Structure formats: C-alpha cells, structure tokens
Amino acid sequence: ARCMLGREDGLGDPFELFAHATSFLGYKVVLLGRFNAQAMRLDDPAAKVLIRCTPGKEYVKVVLLHGRMQGAVLIGQTDLEE
Numbered sequence: 001a002r003c004m005l006g007r008e009d010g011l012g013d014p015f016e017l018f019a020h021a022t023s024f025l026g027y028k029v030v031l032l033g034r035f036n037a038q039a040m041r042l043d044d045p046a047a048k049v050l051i052r053c054t055p056g057k058e059y060v061k062v063v064l065l066h067g068r069m070q071g072a073v074l075i076g077q078t079d080l081e082e
Contacts, residue, residue: 017032017033018031018032018033018034018035018071019031019032019033021081024075027075027076028074028075028077029073029074029075030072030073030074030075030078030081031071031072031073032069032071032072032073032074033063033069033070033071033072034063034070034071035061035063035071035072035073036063036071036073037049037063037070037071040063040065040070044065046065046066046067047063047064047065048063048064048065049061049062049063049064050062050064054076057077058074058075058076058077058078059073059074059075059076060072060073060074060075060078060080061073
C-alpha cells in the first residue's frame with residue numbers, strides 16, 4: 001500500500017524472503033531465504049553457518065550475516081518453522 005501511495009519507509013519490501021515447504025522421503029522440508037548462502041561471501045567473518053543434526057530425526061541449518069538470519073533449511077519435525 002505504501003508503494004501505491006508513493007511513500008518509501010526505507011525498510012524495503014517485507015515480503016522478499018523466499019519460502020518453500022514440501023516433503024521428501026517422508027520428511028518435512030522447509031527452505032527459507034538464502035538457505036544455501038547464495039550471493040553471500042562465506043569468507044566474510046560476519047557470515048556464519050550453524051548446523052544441528054539429529055540423525056534420522058532432524059537437520060537444521062541457519063545462515064547468519066552480522067547476526068541476522070539470512071536463510072535456513074529445516075528438515076524433519078523441528079518445530080522451528082514458525
């Protein structure tokens with residue numbers, strides 16, 4: 001609505017985050033944002049990839065830049081997608 005009125009709030013589009021949910025081999029799969037760190041320089045000290053894996057149950061990967069989440073991969077029943 002702000003864009004239609006010609007107003008700019010400087011925050012950008014709040015809906016530009018990519019999100020996809022599906023299932024694969026019986027596991028729930030959720031992909032958010034830059035889930036594979038595309039267009040990011042991982043050699044930047046401000047970039048971090050955090051991974052948590054419980055074999056046969058869940059896999060969680062979070063991509064951070066300057067402490068802010070840029071993307072995530074959630075596989076299995078993680079209860080983190082909200």
